[in-house]
Amino acid sequence: MELIVEGIRKAIWLLITFDREVLGITALSLKVSGLATFISLFIGISLGTVVALTRFPGRRLVVSLINTGMGVPPVVVGLFVTIFLWRNGPFGVLELLYTPTAIIIAQAVIATPIVAGISLASIQKLPEALRLQILALGATRIQMIWLLIREARLPLLAAVMAGFGGVISEVGASIMVGGNIKGYTRVLTTATVMETGKGNFDVAIALGVILLLFTFCINAILTGIQQRERPR
């Protein structure tokens, strides 16, 4: 208990003194996970919308695959991304292993099915009549999709939060593909693991508190946008 208080005190201290290493680690975490979420939004919403609006053979299998993907363990993703990025692996020439880019790739792979799954469910839930009405009013197909996405923005923002929350808190893939290199690929979660290994529990708790703090702030902002509904 004493330790937790000590850790929280340490977290506040590290933040108000602008500890350069901790600030760097925090900034990297936000940048990497933010970009990964952003990428996953493009791919995930596109994929989710396409699958929600079309009928094709094997569609059920695709939906099952996306839903399974929502729960894939990050370490498994980390392992495969590592093997692909190895020097002597298929993408070795890119020299991406143990770089921030590698973490972004792995986290985007983790977040995409989450975003796709929630998008799929929320677009599919919209009444069929709405689509017909939009088309009947003379909208093009692209315009219709845009309107549908706008209509589903509440659950889609939930997808953003779920995706971001999933990757910023993830440690297994980040440590595997990033390597927890000081000042380069060390993010909040991997630093927490390392400080725990070193027995610096106060620092580990402090990093955890900082992670929670930033995640909360970002979710609060997103929730604010989500709930900013005009009263009907």
Added chain:
Amino acid sequence: MKMRNLSLVLMLTIAMALLAGGSPAAAAQKNLILATTTSTQDTGLLDVLIPIFEKKTGYFVKTIAVGSGQAMAMGTKGEADVLLVHSSDAEKKFMAEGNGVSRLLVMHNDFVIVGPPSDPAGIKGTKSAAEALKQIAAKGAIFTSRGDNSGTHAKEKALWKAAGINPEGQKFYQQTGLGMGQTLNVTAEKKTYTLTDRGTYLALKKNLGLDILVEGDNILLNVYHVIDVNPTKFPKVNAPAGKAFAEFMVSKEVQDIIATFGVDKYGSPLFFPDAGKPEYE
């Protein structure tokens, strides 16, 4: 139409991802991948040495701290440029297979058997490490093993062999599969016994509540070597950087740092420099 949109998004994505990481291809020759055991990181030694090396040579060091077993596995695939490890038998095999260019003696410390001060198996002061393990097994006390093919785990297996016991699957034997620091935490929490390098134990001592119970047996010597990975076998290895790091580790400057590292914090050095001395075996 839709396909074009999708491919546009994909291209944008890849461009963004590449931007975020800088231009990796240009920086390739500057990068050095150092695969090492957890103890060099958990003690904080590398935090002191790496910045000096980077400043001196201009290389960017990517330190991947894993067990010695995994570090050497990376070496045998050509996925690391230089190794800093402590698992003598595995190292010799690594060299015999032609995976390394040179293997240089860097430093040593020793392994110790630690456990709760109450010492339920009564091993405190036992001279022979193998005898101590026998006693732990006989008394039904619990031994916590790394179980991760690390250098420490390899040493521990050698000790069980010397004790004539096969601990696998036995009731008194628990494996964590974690690094040394975390394994020490588990050992402290469960009040069991474990084998650890002295450096990591000293660095973590303040939170553990574990005592050194057995030390000083010759078999407990813990020797660290630096190995640069063979570029003729693995053409993608950054050989000049690996060689530079190996030479750096045995240089007088680094050896002097190692000799005093930890004295201010723990009252005694964590490692003893050995460069240029004859091999222990």
